[in-house]
């Protein structure tokens with residue numbers, strides 16, 4: 012029986028596994044190399060972004076961005092609840108204070124609640140486009156102009172999404188994208204920062220130049236990820252061996268974790284920030300060329316879910332209706348249900364693993380210490396309530412219409 016998962020190397024295809032395998036043996040190409048500038052240039056060209064700099068994660072991009080704007084201890088960042096601790100930890104690392112704003116029904120920041128949270132210490136607004144649904148960026152741009160704040164667009168989920176025909180990531184002074192293992196495209200770890208301001212760009216570029224490349228052991232771990240997960244773990248996930256192997260690989264340090272225990276406690280590991288190694292740039296570049304295929308596939312699967320489930324009163328489809336100026340890419344397709352836990356369990360029994368770490372908390376993954384994130388319980392009620400009901404359906408390239416049919420069948424039965 013085919014395994015369906017939202018998070019086990021979802022974007023990887025056979026050619027990606029082959030490419031990663033070939034780089035395992037080309038150790039002299041791991042650190043510096045031609046793929047870094049190639050990726051930075053291709054990315055700028057594809058999205059009409061002015062200047063792009065690669066780093067070893069979205070987290071590192073955000074750290075570079077905050078450094079570039081001379082972010083200081085005590086500065087405040089307006090950020091939405093229903094986010095990842097990877098967004099909060101760079102702020103905490105620099106002594107900043109995240110100020111959480113509740114979400115609207117589309118899982119993006121509620122723009123009507125931002126202005127009242129702006130103080131003399133506010134320096135930045137982070138605009139997150141959750142699961143590939145563009146947020147109400149026009150209103151955030153106006154607020155930033157009115158209060159002289161810096162806009163950082165968090166496009167970790169939204170590569171290729173558009174508003175009014177314009178790509179997400181081109182509205183702010185700064186934007187960043189992630190190539191994390193379960194993002195829109197993937198090199199297991201990696202990210203790219205775009206800066207639309209000469210002064211900030213100079214600082215971010217100097218920052219990038221001073222950083223080290225990750226140690227070889229770190230890079231090999233990421234190169235092994237698509238190979239081991241696709242050739243060993245995934246085929247045996249049905250029988251318990253795959254799960255045991257996965258746990259073993261992670262515990263022995265052969266594969267990396269997406270988020271470490273320390274990060275759940277507000278501490279960034281010392282390999283963030285670092286530069287993106289050439290070998291991972293090559294994987295990301297290869298995936299970037301498939302972006303259009305990936306995103307049209309996501310839209311097709313999302314349309315199918317919508318058609319099949321929109322009249323089922325047991326579920327509320329989060330992205331059912333939206334402003335027609337927005338062109339989402341549906342990195343995932345979230346639903347709300349009063350029985351989200353039972354649904355996930357029923358799916359699991361049918362070898363469909365929907366647990367992506369984006370439920371049960373306002374800051375993901377759910378093991379995150381809200382206290383360490385300086386989040387007060389009860390401060391963002393909608394995020395707290397929706398996170399208990401959410402079930403996100405997969406849309407990635409390895410989900411066929413038949414797989415989506417199976418998911419729908421189980422949801423309806």
Ligand SMILES: Cc1ncc(COP(=O)(O)O)c(C=O)c1O
Pocket residue numbers: 068069070071094095097098139165167168188189190191200201202
């Ligand atoms: C919304 C959001 N922003 C930023 C990040 C950080 O990206 P990365 O995992 O590449 O550090 C993540 C994921 O971790 C995310 O989900």
